[in-house]
Amino acid sequence: EPEVTQTPSHQVTQMGQEVILRCVPISNHLYFYWYRQILGQKVEFLVSFYNNEISEKSEIFDDQFSVERPDGSNFTLKIRSTKLEDSAMYFCASSDVHNEQFFGPGTRLTVL
Amino acid sequence: ILNVEQSPQSLHVQEGDSTNFTCSFPSSNFYALHWYRWETAKSPEALFVMTLNGDEKKKGRISATLNTKEGYSYLYIKGSQPEDSATYLCAFRRTYKYIFGTGTRLKVLA
Numbered sequence: 445e446p447e448v449t450q451t452p453s454h455q456v457t458q459m460g461q462e463v464i465l466r467c468v469p470i471s472n473h474l475y476f477y478w479y480r481q482i483l484g485q486k487v488e489f490l491v492s493f494y495n496n497e498i499s500e501k502s503e504i505f506d507d508q509f510s511v512e513r514p515d516g517s518n519f520t521l522k523i524r525s526t527k528l529e530d531s532a533m534y535f536c537a538s539s540d541v542h543n544e545q546f547f548g549p550g551t552r553l554t555v556l
Numbered sequence: 557i558l559n560v561e562q563s564p565q566s567l568h569v570q571e572g573d574s575t576n577f578t579c580s581f582p583s584s585n586f587y588a589l590h591w592y593r594w595e596t597a598k599s600p601e602a603l604f605v606m607t608l609n610g611d612e613k614k615k616g617r618i619s620a621t622l623n624t625k626e627g628y629s630y631l632y633i634k635g636s637q638p639e640d641s642a643t644y645l646c647a648f649r650r651t652y653k654y655i656f657g658t659g660t661r662l663k664v665l666a
Contacts (some may be wrong), residue, residue, distance in 0.1 A: 492652040500652035535599065543588060547599035
C-alpha cells in the first residue's frame with residue numbers, strides 16, 4: 445500500500461541553524477501539506493502546495509519557512525534560522541483530488 | 557479567529573458500548589470537514605471527508621454526520637472494541653487551509 449514517508453525521524457539542531465525536513469508524498473497525489481504539533485498542543489496547519497506553488501499558508505509560516513518540490517518525488521520544508529519554539533513534530537501529508545489526506549510518520553525536530 | 561472545538565476531551569468506555577463525540581466548527585465559508593483516527597506512535601489516518609450538509613458516512617462500526625448550517629459533526633462508534641482506542645481528530649477546511657480540533661482521546665476498556 446502506498447504511503448507517505450518522511451526523513452529524518454528525529455532531527456536535533458542548534459538554535460539559529462537551518463534545517464530541511466524531507467517528505468516523499470504518494471506518487472500520484474497532487475496536493476501537499478505541512479503541519480506541526482508542538483508537544484501538548486493542537487495540530488497546526490503550516491502550508492498547502494499545489495502545481496508547484498503555495499496554495500495557502502498560515503500565520504505561522506513566516507519568512508523563516510519555505511517549501512520546495514525540487515524533483516518529481518520530494519517535498520521539503522526548510523526552516524532558515526531555527527528558534528527554540530520551532531521544536532515540534534512536523535507532519536507531511538498528501539492528497540489526490542478527493543482530498544483524503546495521507547499523513548507521513550512525522551519528523552520530531554528538537555531545537556537546543 | 558477560526559476555532560474548532562471537540563468534546564469530550566477524553567472518554568473511557570467499556571468494550572461493547574456505543575459512543576459518540578462532537579466537532580464544532582465555523583458555519584461560514586465551509587469547504588469540508590475531515591475526521592482522522594490517530595493511534596499513539598502512528599500518523600493520523602483519514603476516516604471521512606464530509607462536504608455536504610446532511611452528509612452521513614459509514615466505515616464499518618464508525619459513522620459520522622454533518623450539519624454545516626449549525627457547524628457541527630458527530631462521530632459515532634457502535635460496539636466499541638479495545639482496538640478503537642485512539643485520538644479522534646476533526647479538521648475544518650476553508651479553501652486550502654485546515655484547522656484542527658484538539659481531539660477526543662478514546663480508551664475502550666476490555
